Amino acid sequence: MWVxxxxxxxxxxxxxxxxxxxxxGKSEPESSSAGTVYSLRLLTWNIGYAELEDDTRAHDKDLPxxxxxIMRHDPDAVALQELTGNAQLKTLLGLLHGKYRGAVAxxxxxxxxxxxxxxxxxxxxxxxxVGARYAMGASFRPRDGTRQLVLLSAHADAFNAARRRTYTxxxxxxxxxxxxxxxxxxxxxxxxxxxxxxxxxxxxxxxxHDSESYSHILRYFRDLGRDAGxxxxxxxxxxxxxxxxxxEHTGRVEVLRDAAVGRMDHWPLLVEVGF
Amino acid sequence: MxxxxxxxxxxxxxxxxxxxxxxxxxxxxxxxxWGFYTYAARKTGGQAVEQFKYTYESKQYFNGLTFALYSLLxxxxxxxxxxxxxxxxSQIAGEARAGTxxxxxxxxxxxxxxxxxxxxxxxxxxxxxxxxxxxxxLIVGLIFVGWGNLELYPGPLNLVDAPGKIMRxxxxxxxxxxxxxxxxxxxxIAALALLCSVIFExxxxxxxxxxxxxxxxYIVGRxxxxxxxxxxxxxxxxxxxxxxxxxxxxxxxxxxxxxVCGAYTIGLLLSTVxxxxxxxxxx
Numbered sequence: 001m002w003v004x005x006x007x008x009x010x011x012x013x014x015x016x017x018x019x020x021x022x023x024x025g026k027s028e029p030e031s032s033s034a035g036t037v038y039s040l041r042l043l044t045w046n047i048g049y050a051e052l053e054d055d056t057r058a059h060d061k062d063l064p065x066x067x068x069x070i071m072r073h074d075p076d077a078v079a080l081q082e083l084t085g086n087a088q089l090k091t092l093l094g095l096l097h098g099k100y101r102g103a104v105a106x107x108x109x110x111x112x113x114x115x116x117x118x119x120x121x122x123x124x125x126x127x128x129x130v131g132a133r134y135a136m137g138a139s140f141r142p143r144d145g146t147r148q149l150v151l152l153s154a155h156a157d158a159f160n161a162a163r164r165r166t167y168t169x170x171x172x173x174x175x176x177x178x179x180x181x182x183x184x185x186x187x188x189x190x191x192x193x194x195x196x197x198x199x200x201x202x203x204x205x206x207x208x209h210d211s212e213s214y215s216h217i218l219r220y221f222r223d224l225g226r227d228a229g230x231x232x233x234x235x236x237x238x239x240x241x242x243x244x245x246x247x248e249h250t251g252r253v254e255v256l257r258d259a260a261v262g263r264m265d266h267w268p269l270l271v272e273v274g275f
Numbered sequence: 276m277x278x279x280x281x282x283x284x285x286x287x288x289x290x291x292x293x294x295x296x297x298x299x300x301x302x303x304x305x306x307x308x309w310g311f312y313t314y315a316a317r318k319t320g321g322q323a324v325e326q327f328k329y330t331y332e333s334k335q336y337f338n339g340l341t342f343a344l345y346s347l348l349x350x351x352x353x354x355x356x357x358x359x360x361x362x363x364x365s366q367i368a369g370e371a372r373a374g375t376x377x378x379x380x381x382x383x384x385x386x387x388x389x390x391x392x393x394x395x396x397x398x399x400x401x402x403x404x405x406x407x408x409x410x411x412x413l414i415v416g417l418i419f420v421g422w423g424n425l426e427l428y429p430g431p432l433n434l435v436d437a438p439g440k441i442m443r444x445x446x447x448x449x450x451x452x453x454x455x456x457x458x459x460x461x462x463x464i465a466a467l468a469l470l471c472s473v474i475f476e477x478x479x480x481x482x483x484x485x486x487x488x489x490x491x492x493y494i495v496g497r498x499x500x501x502x503x504x505x506x507x508x509x510x511x512x513x514x515x516x517x518x519x520x521x522x523x524x525x526x527x528x529x530x531x532x533x534x535v536c537g538a539y540t541i542g543l544l545l546s547t548v549x550x551x552x553x554x555x556x557x558x
Contacts, residue, residue: 003385003387003388004545004549007545008545011538011541011542014535015534016534017533017537018531018534018538020534021527021528021530021531023525023527023528023531162326165327166326169328169329194429194430194436203432207430208332208430208431211429212330212331214429215331215428216329218437218438219438226437
């Protein structure tokens with residue numbers, strides 16, 4: 001009898017221990033402190049559709065909704081991915097009532113384009129060649145007297161982790177070369193599959209390539225949206241905004257989960273930073 | 276109780292399966308060493324270096340501690356639970372199959388003490404297996420691969436979400452913690468196998484049922500269809516043992532899951548005692 005009583009007692013202690021040490025629910029991200037002035041607000045959004053659609057690039061009918069989100073959140077610069085081309089960019093700039101200037105990247109081996117929109121009228125746009133693909137960079141000053149910033153809109157290969165790695169290496173080389181004279185931000189859809197718990201294999205080359213790519217970026221940049229959660233359907237965090245490691249203040253970091261329209265499979269990621 | 280324990284220990288050390296489990300683990304370490312060696316050679320030279328400009332997989336990364344960590348994580352999921360199931364599954368059912376259970380139960384000892392002593396011996400077997408495996412990996416790693424710090428990267432092994440590093444001496448301490456946390460996690464399997472050993476008359480049946488239950492929950496837990504069921508599987512809670520390898524050990528979460536595993540173990544053990552006390556032994 002005493003054995004059973006002791007076992008019952010230990011069982012109760014274990015249950016109480018499990019309740020006592022239960023991790024607290026995720027707390028809300030810290031709100032910005034009153035003394036910090038956030039001088040930059042960035043947004044990245046892959047506005048393309050999910051794989052099941054005939055045309056997975058951005059759809060013209062969704063552009064008013066995209067413009068509405070941009071106007072509502074008023075970012076200083078926006079990185080967009082999967083536009084069909086310059087015509088869509090022009091339509092979008094029109095819907096933004098001339099508040100933004102923008103440019104699309106050159107066409108690479110794929111059928112879709114990256115684009116950057118910035119508020120600064122003096123912004124300059126630079127196409128960036130990254131192997132067989134292209135990214136789009138914009139140099140601008142969000143406020144008068146602030147340091148020049150560069151925002152890169154990037155989109156890494158969706159189907160091949162080795163190609164994502166090569167792309168990331170070239171992109172970081174380009175960014176590092178400019179980091180001496182400007183604060184560089186890289187935003188876009190990198191398609192990194194880093195949730196190993198979702199993999200059925202214990203160790204795969206694809207997982208390792210994505211790990212190498214992400215770790216390489218983190219050597220020089222900070223992942224500003226790390227705590228914001230998934231950015232695409234199927235619990236994937238594949239859209240990122242990377243900023244200089246020296247950044248001291250980050251304010252609002254949010255995935256705008258009510259923003260997607262039609263069959264979009266990504267949500268926009270919004271990040272506020274201060275210098 | 277002490278005499279019972281002594282007798283059970285004698286039985287354990289006389290069993291051929293006890294030594295077989297250690298021999299298989301040595302074989303696994305040799306296989307891992309071959310795989311690790313050839314993989315490291317491929318990734319630090321030749322085509323891999325030509326294809327990519329930057330990599331963390333340098334000669335400094337591939338060291339004895341990394342080897343031991345990979346070997347331990349790979350084997351813990353599938354190899355060690357099999358041996359623990361075999362050891363625990365044969366405890367009562369093995370006696371029943373050999374025809375000695377009836378005789379043991381006629382002696383002036385309580386059935387609860389018998390179950391408890393058999394469980395303690397199984398727990399010792401699990402602890403010895405894990406400690407031996409960790410020690411062997413570290414020794415083989417030191418001799419054949421060399422020492423260094425333990426570098427961790429997001430993705431593979433799913434331990435960190437940003438690159439991190441554990442210094443050599445601290446990392447060795449973490450392997451010590453892993454021997455404790457890993458044994459505690461394996462006790463859930465041991466308790467389940469002991470329950471099966473009481474329910475089924477054959478040790479093979481008890482072992483197979485335990486492994487089947489473990490593998491089913493482990494695999495189902497990895498299929499997205501059952502994502503919402505995952506938190507209710509003991510296989511999910513057992514994963515807590517790996518947290519000791521995170522650069523900053525999440526102590527609160529570790530204690531939480533350790534208590535959950537403890538509740539599973541003690542709950543199953545209590546059920547085993549109750550069922551065994553009511554069981555009519557006819558073999």
